[in-house]
Amino acid sequence: KAGVTQTPRYLIKTRGQQVTLSCSPISGHRSVSWYQQTPGQGLQFLFEYFSETQRNKGNFPGRFSGRQFSNSRSEMNVSTLELGDSALYLCASNTRETGGANIQYFGAGTRLSVL
């Protein structure tokens, strides 16, 4: 079955602009998590959505927001972009596997460059 699809793959924006990233999870998966990956901070958790509700949120400013639609597709939005927002944004599709632990399957990411 199809994997996790993230669009676009690359984005170039300027400071002060806003951006919306999209993620389509694996069919049947209802939970989506977002991560920011930078060389300095590594992989940092942004938030998780399950059945259109934000279930968990990382330590990021309010400029970072997200939502999930009824078909489980998710978007994340960053407003008033700053240079430090340049990063690879990864979306993970979560499923409950046997034993009670979720496995996160990742998309290829959206690489955002803020100029």
Added chain:
Amino acid sequence: AQKVTQAQTEISVVEKEDVTLDCVYETRDTTYYLFWYKQPPSGELVFLIRRNSFDEQNEISGRYSWNFQKSTSSFNFTITASQVVDSAVYFCALRGNTGNQFYFGTGTSLTVIP
């Protein structure tokens, strides 16, 4: 608090050598889950393995093997007879008993030299 430490930032080996990637974790949860992911240059994190805290049995999958030791809070990953295609950044991750947040280590960049 949940924390994962991968002390090895970069490793280079010659093809066919064995290599072990170290992972040390911290958690207060009695039930937790450990993961390894591979990130090739394309950027996508590829799931390799999940281990539950109550299952310390080591696992082997082809050239890959994992050694889980609760006594030392370690979950090390060994690649036997390394190949150039193994070149990537490898991440160890921890998920606690509640919530779905994964805590990732800083990654180990492995270069296999032909």
